[in-house]
Structures are given as C-alpha cells and as structure tokens.
Amino acid sequence: MMGADGVVKTSSAPTVANARLGDGSVTTPKIADINVTTAKIADSNVTTAKIADAHVTTLKIADSNVTTAKIADINVTTAKIADANVTTLKIADANVTTLKIADNAVTSDKVTATLAVGIPTTVISSSATAVANNHYFIDTATQTLTLPASPTAGQKVSVTVGNFTDTTVARNSENIASAAEDLTIDVANLGVTLCYTNASRGWVIL
Numbered sequence: 001m002m003g004a005d006g007v008v009k010t011s012s013a014p015t016v017a018n019a020r021l022g023d024g025s026v027t028t029p030k031i032a033d034i035n036v037t038t039a040k041i042a043d044s045n046v047t048t049a050k051i052a053d054a055h056v057t058t059l060k061i062a063d064s065n066v067t068t069a070k071i072a073d074i075n076v077t078t079a080k081i082a083d084a085n086v087t088t089l090k091i092a093d094a095n096v097t098t099l100k101i102a103d104n105a106v107t108s109d110k111v112t113a114t115l116a117v118g119i120p121t122t123v124i125s126s127s128a129t130a131v132a133n134n135h136y137f138i139d140t141a142t143q144t145l146t147l148p149a150s151p152t153a154g155q156k157v158s159v160t161v162g163n164f165t166d167t168t169v170a171r172n173s174e175n176i177a178s179a180a181e182d183l184t185i186d187v188a189n190l191g192v193t194l195c196y197t198n199a200s201r202g203w204v205i206l
Contacts, residue, residue, distance in 0.1 A: 119158065129172075130157045132196075138167050146170040147203060151196040157203075160191035169194070175202025 121135040127144040130136060132155035136145055141164035147157060149172050161167045169176070169183040176183050176194070178201045185192065194203040 119156070130159075132157060134158070135160070138162065142166050144168040144170050147172045147174065147176075147194070149173070151203075153197055155196045156193055156206075158191065158193040159185065161185050161189065163188045171202065175200070177204055178202065 119133055119135050121137055123137045123139055124143070124145070125138075125140040127146075128136070129146040130148055132148045132151060135158040137160045138145065139162045141162070145157075145159055145167070147170060148155070151174060159167070159169060165186045165188050167185040169185065171180070171182050174196070183192075183194075183205075193206045195206055196203050
C-alpha cells in the first residue's frame with residue numbers, strides 16, 4: 001500500500017508511484033538492462049544517431065524497403081553489384097565510352113562489315129542479284145553479279161573479287177559505261193564501284 005509520503009510499501013523494498021516522479025528523473029542508471037521494450041519506444045524516435053555503426057543488418061531491413069532515396073550518391077560500389085546484374089536496360093544510351101571497353105574486347109562478330117564509305121558488305125559464293133548501295137565480295141570464281149533493276153541516279157554497287165579473273169557483272173538491261181554490254185572483271189583481287197547516272201550512260205565505273 002502507499003504511505004502518506006507517496007512511497008508504495010511492499011514486503012521487499014519501497015517503490016515510487018508514477019505521479020511522484022519528476023520530469024527527467026529516470027536516468028540511464030535507473031533503467032535495468034533489457035527493459036526498454038519495443039512498446040516503450042515512441043514511433044519515429046529511433047534516429048540515426050541512436051543506431052550504432054554497422055548494426056542495421058540485412059535481417060533488420062524489410063523486403064523492398066531500400067528505395068533509391070535511401071541510397072546516398074556514389075555509394076553503390078562495384079562490390080555491391082551482383083555478377084551479371086548490369087543488363088542492357090540498365091546502361092544509358094551513349095554511355096559506353098572508349099575507356100569502358102577493354103583492349104581486344106571488340107571482336108569481328110561485333111562489327112558490321114562495311115566499306116570505308118560506310119556501306120554494308122555481303123560475301124557471296126554463287127551468282128546473285130545486287131541491291132543498290134551495297135558492297136559484294138565474291139569469293140568464288142566464275143560467278144555473275146547482276147546489277148539492280150530500275151536503278152535511280154546516284155545509286156552505287158561495289159564489287160570486290162578474289163584471286164580469279166572471270167567474274168561477270170550483268171547489266172540487267174541498263175548500259176554500263178554507255179555500252180549495252182556486261183562487265184567482266186578480269187583482274188584478280190580487284191575492287192570496282194559502279195554508280196548509276198542515267199539511261200544513256202547507265203552505270204559508270206568510279
């Protein structure tokens with residue numbers, strides 16, 4: 001029971017009623033170890049300064065709760081990224097610079113075959129019909145490359161042959177160098193570019 005002096009009388013030791021405690025009178029030494037339970041902590045009262053370094057472990061973070069806003073700038077280091085997790089979608093356009101490419105890492109498979117002028121190259125081993133503004137490397141003897149039908153002024157076809165002298169460039173009803181004749185490339189390892197001009201001159205050799 002409580003005496004007139006506000007002290008609760010028990011059979012073991014006296015205790016002080018809550019109403020008798022002055023503000024700020026419960027100091028650290030007065031709180032027994034492991035007696036501040038979750039229910040005793042008001043919401044939003046565990047601030048950064050109250051958390052010891054390295055004590056927020058993975059188990060303490062709820063799933064999906066580390067948002068972008070929670071990560072300080074420049075703090076996602078290489079060690080924090082799991083292997084094979086930087087996908088194409090994660091790389092911003094135009095951000096793979098020369099410095100980011102390791103030496104000898106760009107193989108021939110990664111490069112589109114082109115001429116110096118920037119047109120695609122197709123390797124052919126049998127007779128075929130050309131598409132305007134393309135380059136053809138003919139790697140087999142005795143083949144015919146037929147020029148495109150209905151060409152327009154300025155369209156080009158480039159032809160390179162291997163170590164043989166019997167490749168035919170068929171005119172496909174248009175003149176070649178003002179003549180109604182097919183072109184025979186009779187020099188081994190030669191490359192030529194034909195440009196269409198008009199119905200009279202047809203394809204001219206550049």
